[in-house]
Amino acid sequence: MPNRFPSTLPPSAGTVPATLVATVIFLTAVAPLATDMYVPAFPRVAGEFGTTASAVQLTLTTFFAGMGLGQLVGGPFSDQRGRRLPLVAGTILMTLASIACALSPDVGILVAARFLQGFGGGWAMVIGRAVIVDLAHGPQLVRVLNVVMGIGGVAPIISPLLGAVILQLTGWRMTFWTLAALGILMALCALLIVPESMPPEKRHAGGLGEFGRAAKVVLSNRRFVGYVVVASSAFIALFAYVATSAFILQNMNGLSPVAYSVVFAANAGGMTIAALVSARLAGRVSTRKVILTGQVIALAAGLAMLAGALWWGTPLLVAMGSFFALMVAQGLINTNGGALASAEVPSHPGTSSAVLGLVQWTTAGVVAPIAGLGGTGTAVPMAALMIGGALLSLFGLLVLARQEARPDTGRDARRDSHPDAGPGNLQQNGASTP
16 A cells, blocks of 8 residues: 655645545544444453453443543644654554453453553544644534544444454454454554644644643633533433443343344444534534534433333333434534534644543543443433433533623634634624625
């Protein structure tokens, strides 16, 4: 595979080649692949190691923690040292950690290896996203990131099905050997396809002082923080779903593992379609309107799930409908919120991506065990998390709307580069584009 791109692209390149978008999609697939392929194997892992289900669930929590920390460190590091070689290093670490998972002699080693796997995956994911932020701007940024999420949604569709097949034919360790092989392919793609999108003259000096200054700039931007709240709050419901949907659909409603995998894949398909529709709307409809639509759908899904759990014993149709609506809402909220957050701090794309990733994946790690506090016989905690996440995300958007309604003389200067700038959109101050 020839290297089709120069090692450094000029800052004004302004285009994102399709092969590069495809590579970033592949890199961002590490999270659903490493999660959804592995979750069906929980009972077998517990049986082989002679440990409890909660100990095995810890391997999911540590993976999420590693994802968050990897993004926190990888983003600023790439702002200092460039994108390309650090990206390759992250994929190599993920590959080695996957091999360690496959060879783990006990659950303790598996927990540690999963943390490193998440760290390498998060490191690679945030740098891949930063490459897109370097090269795309305005509505194109929203469009490309939604395409990444939309087409990347194929991974959570096929992951549970692939994991079920692997588990049926071999064993849970083969899942991690498969992830190691995919890691090698990711490293090759990063080395041969991804350009250096951060030229030396745009890099920060580095060091703890520079990181502290960048973090202060990013976190002092109220609109950035607001969009982080909008996007990350949606993760509360998403990973409550990941952690508990198997119990709700299999234990409480009697679905087989294969039937559950099909439903899980269909829900992921709903998220994919929603993200692709959102990409088509970029530059035509206000991104905040798209987010608001997703928040309303998510809240309605949570209320339906709560009613079903309290009064009807969580019937299958209610659970399936609520889960599908929730995943459609995720496709409208997550990437759009992240794109608007990045647009608020364009001078620190790596640091902003790192902060967003840290908050989102830390949220995932915290939510996963909380969602199971009610045991395997009730969906009330899941419904409460769905409602709470939707309300918190909606609150963040409403606060942003109030801030943007205030006079701000500096807003017009950012108008042309903001993702909501473009024909058919409402500008941040509420006026329509001429």
